[in-house]
Amino acid sequence: MRVVVAERPGPPDVLRVTTGPNPVPGAGQVRVAVEVAAVTFNDTMLRAGSGLGRPVRFPVVLGNGVGGVVDAVGDDVDPGWRGAVVVTATGGTGGYASTALADVVDLHRVPDGLGVRDATALLADGRTAVGLHEAAGIRPGEVVVVSAAAGGVGSLLVQLATASGAQVVALAGSGPKLRLARELGAWSTLNYREPGWLDRLDHLAPDGVDIVFDGVGAELTAALSARVRRGGRYLPHGAAGGRWGDLDAHALDGRDVTVVPLDAIGPTPADLRRLVERALELAARGALRPVVGQVFPLELAAQAHAAIRDRMALGKTLLLP
Template sequence: MRAVRVDEFGGPEVLVTREVPDPRPGPGQVLVEVTGANVMYLDTLIRSGRGTDHFPVAPPYVPGGGVSGRVVEAGPETDQAWLGAEVVGETGPPDGDGEASVPVNGYAERAVLRQESLVRVPEGVGAHEALALMTDGATALLLERAARFTPDSWVLVLAATGGAGSLTVQLARLAGARVIGAARGPEKLALARELGAEEVVDYSEPDWLERVGKITGGGADVVVDGAGGALGTAAFAATADGGRFVSYGTPSGEFAEVDDAEAGRRGITALGLFDLEPADGTGKRDLTRLVLEEARAGRIRPHVGLTLPLERAAEAHGALEGRRVLGKALLVP
């Protein structure tokens, strides 16, 4: 079968499509004929060698942590009812909690998945739509819980047209909040409005924080930061006293920095990515089911902005790193 492999860390050019042996499912696993592979910004960090402190991946490896497809084989001790099912699921090996520990083995024509990671694609939801929601949709639901959107409150969403950001805009609007979508360039701002943002700001403009202040009358009740770095750090100042600042993004390579003393003085609840774990024990699989049901009911929709064949994986990574993707990027075998 064909798979994209990284033989050494480096730029997008190290992503090379090769013929590799077909994987075989072991106990409790299934083999999936892949219809789509999720491409995340995290994949680019690991490929460059910058993510190995948190994700122990070493070349050679096949990147990608999630796929959609049809189950074509079930291994020993696996529920045979999965055969023929259209599913989404994570491809990486499990950690101590049973979740995928590293995003590997997804950019391929066939992939082995643990049956514990499988989620059936509901009728009325397309395979690529389900795949686009699998990881970013779960993240958006966690952001919604942490942000506590309320009717008529002002919500500023940074990276408003990214995979999770575009869904967060929709969830905030469903809650009755007034959304400001922050992104870069007219195309992304237009998409943010299409997704439900009442106002938009271009954070490449020097006066973007002043604009947020004028729109909100002093500051946003909630700031959801998907940009991180200097942009996210600057956005903290746009949070109203007594508001909530939820930061999860690292496209710049680092998280936003929050002055805890300043947050305490202003009564701001500041939360980071690792504060988003659900307190009720809900896992990724449960969150994926929930967000797919929201899509089936027509309440939210992902925006798939880039779909490329496996052979053009380097182009997909380059587009993500160049901030040229609106919504999700997927690879199609």
């Protein structure tokens, strides 16, 4: 098989393609002939050796989400899985490869009407977006801020919040990203890298905002959380700004603002599985559109990581083995 290996932590160019034997599924496992591998922000953090991601041992094959066809099963696995078109997690690593192992309990059949690329794009981001949307309990007419609105999760949240009747204010850092957010239904868009954007937000929502989905963190956290009005909800879910932001818990408690941490989304494996299935079902019937902004061949995995690092990526980034 062909596989992308990071021999050591470092910049994107530590990723290199090599070959090796196909893995053999063990008890409770299947092997997937990978058609699509998802690339995540967390992958870039793990590659860089950052504390934002969980520690890994090098050398490592990154990638925790793939789509493809089951081509081998463990001795104790139902042979009916062989030939199934699936998307699946891979246990945290091992996805940047032409074949990958997965636990049978993690498999999701790709529903009719949905392609493998779109299904793979939804595996992690769809689960997160649907979980955040459910936890927020959006009511029609509420003002909802989505930061990192053109990212994999943010682009889905813009759609879900709009469908719930919210007035969505999408935050992003470039013209193309803002245009994408508007195409997805955002009520208003703001470039948070431009001076005066907070004044414009205050003009749009003079009484404060009801909900913030924060995928950027860093300095945005303090600015946005201060603008959540009484009874609102704040849902931090990413650190695209390079670090998690700091919340003033005392001030938020004083306004009766509910903070929903990311680890509260899908607290059990069954919950996570339901959220993935829900995202796939919504996409299959056209109610949710994953945005696949960049597709790279396996050999250009370093370029995929660089695009995410440099915050040039739109929507989801995928690799094709």
